Amino acid sequence: MVKSIFSPIRNLFKRTSNSTESDSLKWQFAVENSKIGVWDWDAKTNKVFYSAESKNILGYEDNEIGSNADEWNNRVHPEDRDAYHYDFQKHLSGEIEIYKNEHRVLCKDGTYRWILDQGKIVSKDKIGKPLRIIGTHIDITKRKEDEMLLNENFNVITSQNKRLYNFTHIVSHNLRTHIGNFKNVLEFHDSAKTQEEKDEMFNYLKTISSALTTTISNLSDVISVNSEYNDLTNNVNISNVIVDSLDNLSIDIASKEAIINTDIPSNLFLTGNSAYLESIFHNLISNAIKYVDASVTPKVNIKSTEKNEGFEISITDNGIGIDLNKYKDQVFGMYNTFHESNREDSEGIGLYLTKIQVEDLGGQITIESELNIGTTFKLFFPKEKAFLLNKKKESFKKL
Template sequence: MKMLWKKIIGSKSNKKTSPKISTEELKWQIALENSHVGVWDWDSRTDKVFYSKESKQILGYDDHELTNSAMEWNRRVHPEDKETYFKDFNLHINGKLDTYRNEHRILCKDGKYKWILDKGKVVDRDKNGKPIRIIGTHTDITYRKKRDEQSEKNLQLITSQNKRLHNFTHIVSHNLKTHIGNFKNILEFYDEAESEIEKQELITHLNTISEALTSTIVDLDDIISIKSKSNTNELNERVNIFNCAEKVIDSLEIESANNEVALFNSIRKDDYLVANRSYLESVIYNLISNGIKYKHPNRKSKVILQTMHTKDALKILVSDNGIGIDIDKFKNQIFEMYQTFHGTNRDDSRGVGLYITKTQVEALGGTIEVESELNVGTTFILQFKKIKHSM
């Protein structure tokens, strides 16, 4: 088999002078060509490498465009992969590995990288055991790598969703059990009540518990509705962020005026998102409302909206100069359900708004973070994948 490979490689690298190859050898050559697997043959004495036309085609080059130099391949290996690339090869030629095998990214003619499975084996050594000749193959595994990466992302997503579902189920169970327990207790007291006044008071308590239960069910229904839409086309609308924010600011005009909070829309007018308009409006509304609700009592209050760009992402920043949050104390609770952390004991602080906001942002394919300092202010940072303006 070793000699057969040598003849096939030799016949392809020196077609003018090589003798005719046998039918069996021709079968192997055709099989290699049809499999789109590249072949390489390294001679350590001359440091020359023969690359088959299939190897060159993987990189997008014609047969005549690459020379028989080891550097032709080595210099194209991705910088992050070079260390293991050379390490695996050296382990094999030094006899520490029976075969050479490495997966690395390689720079192609079009400027993009492909993933390559690179295999090889020493087929000839000198009398001192030093490798003279190594023959190997190149296989394009880009599709498999992308599939594996997507599978890993899907696994992480499913794991994250399962964790959130577990937490959500716990929240539902806890809150419903609490309301049901309160109903049960009030009804028992009602049966034991001896006067109409007592019964009337208990009925009032029942109404309060009923309102709380209704509010809880509405909150949970909103969250379920958001999660059920997260993978549907209802989220795929091209939305102008400035106009969306302007609409929300207009709707909060009276509230901001009554609370003497100035609202500034500094979002670039040509910034867009592929999103659900209602969700984006809800997110912006909740964050501005928080800035109004938790304003600082001893200074002129303001909420500023702006956008920032990175290479691949668009960020929406909603900043206020309000009372702020103790991040060190509440970092892991800010976006949890039924958590309040401003220390104001307000009746309208139910600890649901930021949980719903986070759920909506994630449904839009984004992330939300918060930076805050007590008595200085808070900035919420929404990050989304950037879209092309030509859409």
């Protein structure tokens, strides 16, 4: 297609012995009415002929742009110049047969328009050095705008699909815990022998109900169409999220008499989505309580450490551990379970979902584990995401 453009253009500037003035006028008329700009570079003088159409694309009259190569070069957008010069040099050196580059050019009115710039060497000297290149300028601004709109729509759809995916699995994990808590408390209530025990179970029901309301509220943010990029712009108190996660797991903690130690600054915040953060801690803490030998009292230590580049939050347990020699590459995979756990309720979703959510929040997750010793998950968030609230950061959202 490129060659078909250059063939008629060549006739405008260099007639063959069989060409006629009428043929040349036909080609000139066709090019002018197609709104395709033409340029003709003379290597000896470093002068460039720019057709009136090339100048009109930028909003200039024919007499307002000269024949210096910099008339065009200096108007190329700074972000596009390197690729523009690189592609042109590749053609001059013979690496590519046709020069082709898309770049933005500054117009007379101060705006930029996208130009498809193409060219080809049409004559060389005796040693093969280019003497002349003829090319075209085509305004592709509309196409570029359509592409950007398409990409924006694609990103919106991708974001919504990710929200739906996360929403589905958060519901599966988090709400199932609330339902299990309701069931356990009601069973305890039915078996209670004194009014005091029944009142205690009723208070537990109030706590679970409140936690369920909070979870549903957070989940609505995840799924909301108006929630820009999964609500990843809120500043969320990490300590509060951990407290809420522990409240949601209070029945499991109490039934197993688990010991939970936390060492998280009360002013440590993360810019992100509270529902994602709650889901992350819920999954990691519940796993730490769940996967422990029946004869062992579960112990979970949660602490944060400030690094040069950001903050690391570790969740360490004394559980059954994972054989990383066998499963290191599978730990965060979907539907992967580990035989050592021997749990029928292991679905292989939790750690996969957790990794996705940590990365969506701009962080990283790693694991250290030994069989029959325990496991440590480390969450790292850079300082542009995690920070200690001070006077400079007065705007934040509490859970």
